[in-house]
Amino acid sequence: MAGVPQVNFALDTYECIVIYPGAAGRVLPDETVQRLQSEHAEHMQALQRSGIVLVAGSIDGPARNPEPPIGFGLARTGSVDDVRSVLEADPAVQAGLYRVDVLTFLCPAGSLEFPLVKTES
Secondary structure (H helix, E strand, O other), X not given: OOOOOOXXXXXXXXXXXXXXXXXXXXXOOHHHHHHHHHHHHHHHHHHHHOOOEEEEEEOOOOOOOOOOOOXXXXXXXOOHHHHHHXXXXXXXXXXXXXXXXXXEEEEEOOOOXXXXXXXXX
């Protein structure tokens, strides 16, 4: 992977999910937006239950640019493309309410825990 920092400690690799407002959100009727937001939440919960997404949530804060991110999540599948694929299946993404980007996220090994993720015993 290009851009991996040379450090003297182990790194964990995750897929970083960033969700932005989509262009269609400005023109969709309010009822459609509400339905798509509900379907989006259900889609993300299903991805969490399946173990694909470890954590996801909304971002609330002052806008720092014309299209600030509105959601963030982390997955750990080993494939940015696989995570992008399941997120692009989100009804709200398909309708253009949201758009997604998936990036590689590196952090010191063992520095993150996900207590809500069920582990196999």
